Amino acid sequence: MIKYGHIDNFGITHDQMSQLNFDDYFQCYQQTPAIEQYYTEHNSSIWQMFEKSPQWVHDLSKKIPQDFDHHVVSVINVPPGQTIPYHVDKHFKLKQMHNDDGTGVSYRYLIFLEDWKRAHYYEVHDQPFVKWRAGDWVKFGIDDWHIAGNMGEEPFYSAQITVLKNA
Amino acid sequence: MHKGHADISHITDEMLYRLKFTEHTNTVYSAGYWDRMGVAVPDYPYDAPWVWQVFEDDCPSWVKEMKYSFPWLKHSSVTVNKIMPGRFIAPHYDTLYKITQKVKNENINVEDMKTYRINLFLQDRLMGHYFEMEDKTWLDYKRGDYTIIEPNKTHLVANLGYQQRFTMQITGYANAEDIQ
Numbered sequence: 001m002i003k004y005g006h007i008d009n010f011g012i013t014h015d016q017m018s019q020l021n022f023d024d025y026f027q028c029y030q031q032t033p034a035i036e037q038y039y040t041e042h043n044s045s046i047w048q049m050f051e052k053s054p055q056w057v058h059d060l061s062k063k064i065p066q067d068f069d070h071h072v073v074s075v076i077n078v079p080p081g082q083t084i085p086y087h088v089d090k091h092f093k094l095k096q097m098h099n100d101d102g103t104g105v106s107y108r109y110l111i112f113l114e115d116w117k118r119a120h121y122y123e124v125h126d127q128p129f130v131k132w133r134a135g136d137w138v139k140f141g142i143d144d145w146h147i148a149g150n151m152g153e154e155p156f157y158s159a160q161i162t163v164l165k166n167a
Numbered sequence: 168m169h170k171g172h173a174d175i176s177h178i179t180d181e182m183l184y185r186l187k188f189t190e191h192t193n194t195v196y197s198a199g200y201w202d203r204m205g206v207a208v209p210d211y212p213y214d215a216p217w218v219w220q221v222f223e224d225d226c227p228s229w230v231k232e233m234k235y236s237f238p239w240l241k242h243s244s245v246t247v248n249k250i251m252p253g254r255f256i257a258p259h260y261d262t263l264y265k266i267t268q269k270v271k272n273e274n275i276n277v278e279d280m281k282t283y284r285i286n287l288f289l290q291d292r293l294m295g296h297y298f299e300m301e302d303k304t305w306l307d308y309k310r311g312d313y314t315i316i317e318p319n320k321t322h323l324v325a326n327l328g329y330q331q332r333f334t335m336q337i338t339g340y341a342n343a344e345d346i347q
Contacts, residue, residue, distance in 0.1 A: 032329060034252065034329035034330070035252075035329055037252075038251060038252035038253045038329065039252065039253045040214055040253075042212040042213060042214040042215070043212050043214040043215045043253045043254075044253065045212075079210070080209040080210060080211055081209065081210070081211030081212045081215040081216065081255075082212065082215070083215075083253055083295075083327045085252075085253065085295075085327065085329070086294065086295065086328065086329050118258060118299065118302055118321075118323075119257070119258055119299065119323050119325075121297055121325065121327060123294065123295060123327075126294055128297070128304070128306040130299075130304050130306070131304070145294075147294070147295050147327050147328070148327075149255075149295070149297075149325060149327040151215075151255040151257060151258070151297075151323055151325045152209070152258065152323075153201075153206060153207075153209040153258070
């Protein structure tokens with residue numbers, strides 16, 4: 001189940017992106033043998049921030065469809081030349097904080113924080129997605145394989161609102 | 168974006184995977200593209216901007232014979248590119264150095280013709296395989312589809328998937344009205 005939407009009057013500026021103070025840089029999941037073979041810390045590492053994200057990131061959770069009971073937020077910077085290779089999300093932090101018993105259904109809203117720039121790329125469930133506008137979002141589930149990449153010269157910023165609907 | 172299709176039903180995946188590639192090129196400098204744009208060379212990780220290539224003289228006959236599928240492209244030469252997963256050719260425009268040198272060295276008359284490069288997709292688009300030119304994308308190409316890359320048109324290709332990506336480039340001269 002993939003859904004697409006847009007947040008009107010988005011209003012997030014490039015300066016806000018530039019002021020993000022990431023402190024966690026790590027290599028992405030390797031979930032298949034092919035990914036292990038071809039992707040290394042040198043071509044698949046990203047910056048990410050979770051609870052320490054600024055208030056405007058937390059506030060994004062109020063601007064998406066209110067179809068959930070709990071949520072966690074994060075913001076990601078994919079630097080030039082890096083790929084988040086083919087993977088499914090674990091929703092680890094959401095489960096850790098809100099879903100100890102494993103009930104309910106979780107989804108992720110991926111929100112594009114800036115207009116699409118040349119060589120920025122996102123694909124979910126074999127559906128490429130480019131030319132987005134700031135505030136566009138994609139909602140997808142825990143079984144939806146996806147990738148993102150930045151072959152351009154500017155950082156690729158996105159926010160993730162991972163949500164849980166109680167059973 | 169120009170879109171065409173050629174019959175390559177005789178080209179199998181095994182033929183692609185058996186190709187011997189002779190050059191492994193780092194594309195971080197994008198043939199001077201960043202300099203011309205007046206921006207710093209991006210801080211790409213060392214592992215990322217790489218392409219494998221095999222050029223005309225080292226190509227098997229089935230590659231060279233593809234030139235005959237495009238008779239409107241004169242004095243042409245072929246290459247095959249292989250991009251491994253996690254690798255890409257950064258934004259650039261083609262210098263077409265080899266073909267212009269060939270014409271010059273062989274004193275070939277190309278008056279009134281321009282250089283063109285056919286980019287022929289040798290596979291259906293696979294997950295994470297990407298082509299972008301002048302901010303336009305082709306996201307649903309099939310094997311045998313091709314586009315034409317003109318000089319000074321910024322483009323990039325990438326493989327963010329998990330399977331190797333193969334394309335053929337046929338570069339030559341043509342009159343604009345002859346392009347098919």
